[in-house]
Amino acid sequence: MPADRLQNVYVGTRDMTASRHFYEEVLGLKPKFADAERWVQYDAGGANFAVGSPAEFPEGAAGAVAVFEVSDLDARRSRLADAGIRIVASRDMGDHGRTITVVDPAGNYLQLFERQVRSILQK
Numbered sequence: 001m002p003a004d005r006l007q008n009v010y011v012g013t014r015d016m017t018a019s020r021h022f023y024e025e026v027l028g029l030k031p032k033f034a035d036a037e038r039w040v041q042y043d044a045g046g047a048n049f050a051v052g053s054p055a056e057f058p059e060g061a062a063g064a065v066a067v068f069e070v071s072d073l074d075a076r077r078s079r080l081a082d083a084g085i086r087i088v089a090s091r092d093m094g095d096h097g098r099t100i101t102v103v104d105p106a107g108n109y110l111q112l113f114e115r116q117v118r119s120i121l122q123k
């Protein structure tokens with residue numbers, strides 16, 4: 001059961017203003033979504049790249065965090081637990097969806113993301 005796609009990769013920052021200046025003014029990336037000082041996501045040539053505040057970054061992670069989109073997060077959680085993979089956090093992001101943060105065998109943090117399914121009435 002492969003992941004549906006790489007949803008995004010993000011890095012953490014303690015200074016969102018400086019990070020936004022670097023990625024927007026120096027590198028020329030255009031924001032596609034921003035949540036005040038917590039998160040900004042860019043379109044990086046068809047791929048998503050984001051910068052997250054400490055409130056968004058998994059505790060204990062260092063470096064970049066890859067986020068893989070999946071269609072059945074609960075089934076993935078069970079499969080990971082059965083395989084002995086450490087699940088360090090889960091988060092319900094309301095209308096956006098849900099994530100779980102896991103640590104791979106080499107100690108890298110990554111997240112699995114399930115998009116919130118919206119009915120026609122919610123659009």
